[in-house]
Amino acid sequence: MPPPKEMDSVLANLPLRIGAYVPDDLLEDWFAPGTGMNPPSEAALTAAVSYSRRFECEFKHYPERKEGVFWKWVPAI
Numbered sequence: 001m002p003p004p005k006e007m008d009s010v011l012a013n014l015p016l017r018i019g020a021y022v023p024d025d026l027l028e029d030w031f032a033p034g035t036g037m038n039p040p041s042e043a044a045l046t047a048a049v050s051y052s053r054r055f056e057c058e059f060k061h062y063p064e065r066k067e068g069v070f071w072k073w074v075p076a077i
Contacts, residue, residue, distance in 0.1 A: 003030045003051065011055035011070055019071040022048075027061070027068050039063050 007030075010020050022030075027040045031048050035041035045061050045068070052059035052070050061068045 001029055001033065008055070011052070011057050014055070014057065014070070014072050016072045016074050019069045022068050022070070024066045024068070039066075040068075 007020075014020060024038070024040050027048055028035060028044050030044075031051065032041050032044035035043050040061065048061070048068055048070075049059045055070075056072065057070045058073050059068060059070050
């Protein structure tokens with residue numbers, strides 16, 4: 001199942017320095033179903049990075065928190 005259309009809207013309208021947090025199970029469901037989520041597969045994380053770039057966002061996975069974060073990059077802070 002791909003990310004819901006609402007997530008497209010969230011990332012398209014995400015203000016600078018605000019994050020959208022997605023738990024590991026959804027990362028796997030959205031980006032690489034059936035590849036495993038403990039931790040999420042490399043395929044899921046790579047697909048999440050590609051997805052983030054469509055909206056000029058950054059993506060980072062935090063295994064200790066079991067979630068990924070999408071955010072808008074802030075130039076020159």
